[in-house]
Amino acid sequence: MKKIEHIGIAVKNLEESNLLFQKLFGAPAYKQEEVTSEGVKTSFFMNGPNKIELLEATNPESPIAKFIEKKGEGIHHIAFDVEDILSEIERLKSEGFIILNDTPKKGADNKLVAFLHPKGTNGVLIELCQEIK
Numbered sequence: 001m002k003k004i005e006h007i008g009i010a011v012k013n014l015e016e017s018n019l020l021f022q023k024l025f026g027a028p029a030y031k032q033e034e035v036t037s038e039g040v041k042t043s044f045f046m047n048g049p050n051k052i053e054l055l056e057a058t059n060p061e062s063p064i065a066k067f068i069e070k071k072g073e074g075i076h077h078i079a080f081d082v083e084d085i086l087s088e089i090e091r092l093k094s095e096g097f098i099i100l101n102d103t104p105k106k107g108a109d110n111k112l113v114a115f116l117h118p119k120g121t122n123g124v125l126i127e128l129c130q131e132i133k
């Protein structure tokens with residue numbers, strides 16, 4: 001596992017939060033993308049070397065809708081950059097972590113992604129990201 005790739009923040013209204021984070025960072029989102037399979041609309045901001053992903057649910061079954069219902073808006077996940085997602089999944093499984101999808105799926109911003117259950121990681125949802133080259 002290399003560096004933090006992004007931090008995901010669950011928001012109720014992406015348009016409003018885009019304006020808020022634009023004011024915070026002094027620069028607009030560099031990309032907006034819908035990921036239908038995850039039931040989310042996302043936007044991405046760069047702040048120096050760090051990337052922030054805002055996520056709004058697009059349907060009531062979306063992980064983001066459920067999260068906001070239970071916990072409210074806020075930090076939803078931390079994503080880590082990995083070189084080889086399949087071998088990292090195998091390594092983490094052998095260490096006893098609960099992988100939510102053994103087969104990586106297409107995420108936003110040109111990445112293959114997999115998630116670890118927050119129950120096995122002190123309540124923090126972890127995302128693994130491998131860049132699609």
Ligand SMILES: C[C@@H](C(=O)O)C(=O)SCCNC(=O)CCNC(=O)[C@H](O)C(C)(C)COP(=O)(O)OP(=O)(O)OC[C@H]1O[C@@H](n2cnc3c(N)ncnc32)[C@H](O)[C@@H]1OP(=O)(O)O
Pocket residue numbers: 008035038040042053055063064066067070076077079100106107108109111113115117118119123124125127
């Ligand atoms: C586009 C992409 C990208 O960057 O490329 C993304 O990020 S997509 C990001 C959106 N996609 C995902 O998150 C996909 C992976 N997530 C999931 O599969 C799900 O959200 C789970 C993490 C399994 C949780 O699902 P669900 O709430 O239905 O399960 P559950 O009712 O069994 O909840 C189990 C416990 O986990 C807690 N829980 C749920 N989401 C959590 C989160 N994000 N961080 C910390 N805890 C969380 C619940 O409050 C509950 O706690 P209690 O038991 O204490 O009540």
Ligand SMILES: [Co+2]
Pocket residue numbers: 006008053077079127
């Ligand atoms: Co993410």
